[in-house]
Each structure stands twice: as C-alpha cells, then as structure tokens.
Amino acid sequence: MSASTPQPDRSVRPADRRVSARIGAIAESATLAVDAKAKALKAAGRPVIGFGAGEPDFPTPDYIVEAAVEACRDPRNHRYTPAGGLPELKEAIAAKTLRDSGYAVDASQVLVTNGGKQAIYEAFAAILDPGDEVIVPAPYWTTYPESIQLAGGVPVEVVTDETTGYKVSVEQLEAARTENTKVVLFVSPSNPTGAVYTRAEAEAIGRWAVEHGLWVLTDEIYEHLVYGDAEFVSLPALLPELADKTVVVNGVAKTYAMTGWRVGWVIGPKDVVKAATNLQSHATSNVSNVAQRAALAAVAGDLSAVHEMRTAFDRRRRTIVRMLNEIDGVVCPEPEGAFYVYPSVKALLGKEIRGQRPQTSAELASLILDEVEVAVVPGEAFGTPGYLRLSYALGDADLAEGVGRIQKLLAEAR
Template sequence: MSAAFPHPDPSIRPADRRVSARIGAIAESATLAVDAKAKALKAAGRPVIGFGAGEPDFPTPDYIVDAAVAACRDPKNHRYTPAGGLPELKAAIAAKTLRDSGWTVEPSQVLVTNGGKQAIYEAFAAILDPGDEVVVPAPYWTTYPESIQLAGGVAVEVVADETTGYKVTVEQLEAARTENTKVLLFVSPSNPTGAVYTRAEVEAVGRWAAEHGLWVLTDEIYEHLVYGDAEFVSMPVAVPELADKCIVVNGVAKTYAMTGWRVGWMVGPKDVIKAATNLQSHATSNVSNVAQVAALAAVSGDLAAVDEMKTAFDRRRQTVVRMLNEIPGVVCPEPEGAFYAYPSVKGLLGKEIRGRRPQSSAELAALVLDEAEVAVVPGEAFGTPGYLRLSYALGDEDLVEGVSRLQKLLGEAQD
C-alpha cells in the first residue's frame, strides 16, 4: 500500500522548502527514463536497442497528418476553444465509443485531454478525497499510483503473477477492500503484462464493484490490440449497472501511432466530467486545436491502419515470447493484448553474469544495458520486482537482434 502524499517537515520554514513535499514525492516515469537513456546512448554512437517505451514504430497515417496540416492553415484553430474539447471531436468520440465498445454516451460525457495521462490524473482528482483508497492490480503502469497519490488518494496494491497470467481474482480484490475503498482501477488489455481478461472475468469483477458501490476507472487505450482468441470487453457494457460510477480513459496514441500528438479523453458521468473539465480549464485550457483536428480524423476514420499494425505486433509477439522462453531461468507467459512481454527473471537473480551477481531485476536491467546494450524496464517500476518489461513495438530486425543479445548474455548465467 502506498501512502497518500506526505506532509511537509514542520521543523523547516515554508520559505526554506525548495520543493513541495507533494511534488517531491513523485517518482520519475521509469519507462520514459529508460527510453531517454537509450536514445542518449544511441546518439552517442552506441548500438543500443530499446525495448523501453510503449510507442508504435509506425508513422501516423497520412490522412491524419493531412488533416492536421489543413488545420494549421485555418485561422479558427489559432484561437482558444472550449476547455473540454472541440464539440465535433467530443461528438466523434461518443460515436466511436458506441462503434467500438457498444457503450452509448453523449458528447457531454466526454472530456478531451492532453494525452491519456492527463485523463487519468483528472479522473482521480475529480473523485478522490484525501485518504480514499484505490485498489490497484499489480503489475501496474507506472503513472497510476503517482496520479492517485497526487490526487490525495492511497493506492492499495493487489499482486498477480505469471502463474495466473497476471490477472487478479475477485477473492483477491475483496481481501483488499476496506471501509475506505472508493475506486477499483481496471486495465484490460494490460500495460505492462499484455493480460486480457475474459468476458466472464470482466463481468465478475464489475459485479463485485457494483455490489459494494465502488467506482471503477478503466483504461481502454489498448482496446484494438488483442490477439488470437482474446476479446476486448468494455466494463460499463459488460456490467451496465456500473455505468453511472464508471470512468473510461482512452486516446489515439496506441491505436493510430499518435503518441506525440497528445490527445486522450475520459468518458463518464456528466457531473464528474464537468468537475474534471473545470480542473482542466485552470490547468491547461484546451488541448492543441491542430492535434484535436488530427484526432477527429483518426476516430472518424476506419481501422485499416490499426489492423496493419496489429498484424505486425502479433508476429513480433510470437517471436519475442518464443525467444525469451528459450533463455534458462526466464518464464514469459504469452501476452494476449497490447504490445508488451513481461517475463519473470527471478530464476536469474543471484547468478553470476560476467562477474556480477544481480540481486534484483533493476540490477539485472542495468547489467543488460551495460553488457548487451539492450534497454529494458525492470519490474520494480511496475510494482513487481523480479520481472522485465519489453515493448515489442519496434522493428522486426531490431527485435530479433535485441533478444538474441539477451539470449547470449543471460545464457552465461552460472550459480
């Protein structure tokens, strides 16, 4: 369990505190830090292969870029627009939500945000009071607990491992529930594990939340990236009685290869959306109009581009899982969604590799970067030490080369 944001040291004068206790307690995004280090090493001439950032290696589709270029030339986009989003984009997101998940919502239930991260923070800020608890299944994406803490809440972790496909059970959730529990965070497909809950599992979790009057914040950013027989199921559709206490977070970043455009959104009850919109009106005002017009083209178009990307991701998924499982001491369940593999490396910890004995996945990740020039994110960043996250959203050749380096290096492990 992570504590709510800390109180300042009363022995220090306010004027002498250089950084607030609240902000000083925030950890840097581990995934972005790994990606930045990998890019810096590459810029210095080292042949680093980065598995760190969750970012498609495809360009944004041309029709979306063309819409943005046209928007740049239209003077109406050079001015302030409503803080909650362009009306036409909000309407398109409502239509897209019905098309893709079967949930009927109104444009007034939509808030357009600066990427999914802002949506997540504003959602928690809108519904949490200090001390409210949020049940957070782990492994979790690094931003979730930090957003909860910033909003004054307390993250209560419920850990799943490779033996259950990284999926938590209702029994685990119930064991974590207290009188202070207000929200369940639910993510499927999952970052960092690629786990996808079945329809029956989504329904069971949703009914449990509804039975206890809990809110659910569900992140659906990877909704279109599911493989094999896996199925994306939207929580408020599977459990309609939960819809009035459910907030859905989404965005264009992963589906349309638009990570840098910074357009996300949240969908939920009108009163919560209005509160979050008020917050955004003071925090950032409107999202860039040019980016919003690009997002409008994206969500209004078909899914041909994502289908092409998904074919490539599926091929890479199978390759990375096969190659990782060939390494003695590594266990990697097959991810069913998103574009991440999350192997357990607990079988390698404490073993000697090139004169070093890493005792944690963080130490192992550092060794891998130093010795194999491969950047991965350690499980500590996701609340579960003993694992590594590899994004397979990179070119096929780089993927094979990178995992081959891992095979060579980690294959040297000795007792």
C-alpha cells in the same frame, strides 16, 4: 500494500522548503527514463536497441497527418477553443465509443485531454478526496499510483503473478477492500503484462464493484490490440448498472500510432466530467487544436491502419515470447493484448554474469544495458520486482537482434 500521502516536515519553515512534499514524492517515469537513456546512447553512436517505451514504430497514417496540415492553415485553429474539447471531436469520440465497445454516451460525457496521462490524473482528481483508497492490481503502469497520490488518494496494491496470467481475482479484491475504498482500477488489455480478462472475469469484477457501491476507473487505451481468441470488453457496456460510477480513459496514442500528438479523453458521468473540465480549464485550457483536428480524422476514420499494425504486433509477439522462453531461467507467459511481454527473471537473480551477481531485476536491467546495449524496464517500476518489461512495438530486425543479444548474455549465467 498502501502508500500514504506525503506530509511536509513541520519542523522546517515553509519558506525554507524548496519543493513541496506532494511534488517531491513523485517518482520519475521509469519507462520514459529508460527510453531517454537509450536514445541518448544511440545519439552518441552506440548501437543501443530500446525495448523501453510503449510506442508503435509505425508513422501516423497519412490521412491523419494531412488533416493536421489543413488545420494549420485554418485560422479557426489559431484561437482558443472550449477547454473541454472541440464539440465535433467530442461527438466523434462518443460515436467511436459506441462503434468500438457498444457503450452509448453523449458528447457532454466526454472531456478531451492532453494525452492519456492527463486523462488519468484529472479523473482521479475529480473523484478522490484525501485518504480515499484505490485498489491497484500489480503489475501496474507506473503512472497510476503517482496520479492517485497526487490527487490525494491512497493506492492499495494487489499483487498478481505469472501463475494467474497476471490477472486479479474477486477474492483478492475483496481482501483489499476497506471502509475507505472508493475506486478499483481495471485495465484490460494491460500495460505492462499484456493480460486480457475474459468476459466472465470482467463481469465478475464489475458485479463485485456494483455490489459494494465502488467506482471503477478503466483504462481502454489498448482496446484494439488483442490477439488470438482474446476479446476486449468494456465494463460499462457489459454492465450498464455500473456506468454511473465508471470513468473510462482512452486516447489515440496506441491505436493510431499518435503518441506524440497528445490527445486523450475521459468519459464518465456528466457531473464528474464537468468537474474534470473545470480543473483542465485552469490547468491547461484546450488541447492543441491542430492535434484535436488530427484526432478527429483518426477516430472518425476506419480501422484499417490499426489492423495492419496489429498483424505486425502479433507476429512480433510470437517471436519475442519464443526467443525469451529459450533462455534458461526466464519464464515468459504469452500476452493476449497490448504490445508488451513481462517475463519473470527471478531464477537468474544472484547468478554470476560477466563477473557480476545482480540481486534485483533493476540490477539485471542495468547489466543488460551496460553489457549488450539493450534497454529494458525492470519490474520494480511496475510494483513487482523480479521481472522485466519489453515492448515489442519496434521493428522485426531490431527485435530479433535485441533479444538475441540478451540470449547470449544470459546464457553465461552460472
């Protein structure tokens, strides 16, 4: 399925159009909207448990916070710095990339951005022209199609489901490819499903992209959150011949519990990174120097903090999968990465629950929030109705209580 770039109504005088067609077509982030509603209800005294936001419940490690405190005291950080990022942070990101994924890059191939979302938008803006198509496997994170369309591109969705572990095949990608295809989006581990591609599967997709001269944008934000026998694989490290047409986006948010610090980055060919840096120089200029200094401490440090978080996430992963699969009508595959589950609730749609018959997963999510005060995100937000996304990046007690409430509610389905 393709979406087209919105066109303004030419029958209306330009001065009378209050919001541009391009910006007016952008949908609100569904995950942030659900999280905001849950927090508002909680602030009003309601015992809401939120599974909406992909945000670790752990505090940012102390040594990172201390680096920020020291940065505040240093007058160097009270001034403008290079738009593309502190040189020492770019060097550290290049070193971290080699350490963690085996991909050797130069600091000149790195752009430091205001979080992962800016990295994604600027990457697409740097490589897409109007009408260029981007193959987007679904379920997808809500921001990808919006960033593509804002950059003038056309997202082409390729739908997967639980029967394939939410992973797309080369055959599906080839069926979606047209003469206008420029980029394929590759995300492993995945948000919202937690799917992780095997080395062989990733290599097959990478070789297909090389064969057809396509670009790849790969989001590696969950690189350290894999479980069991699953393995994170970086495509440009796996296939060096792909590197000249690969853009990697990443950041500190998930690995170091730094969602609020807003530091991400783009890694890619020098000309693309230079173009994206030029864009950022006019859009936002440099990322906050204090946040950059904190990020420097994070990426230059060891991974002991993330190992502790991953252990907790793994425990919660097994608990939430077990509890959800105990509900009649719910099918929840076990995710191998990130910190989300993506259960199918298609068998529950149309059934009566407390006098209502939700026909869509959006209606079911609303019912769950209204009746038992648990916030989840419906599959409509990720391009695949009939599912719910729950983040298990919250405390063990809240997780058990929240899913327990859902179990009791859905047990009433008739």
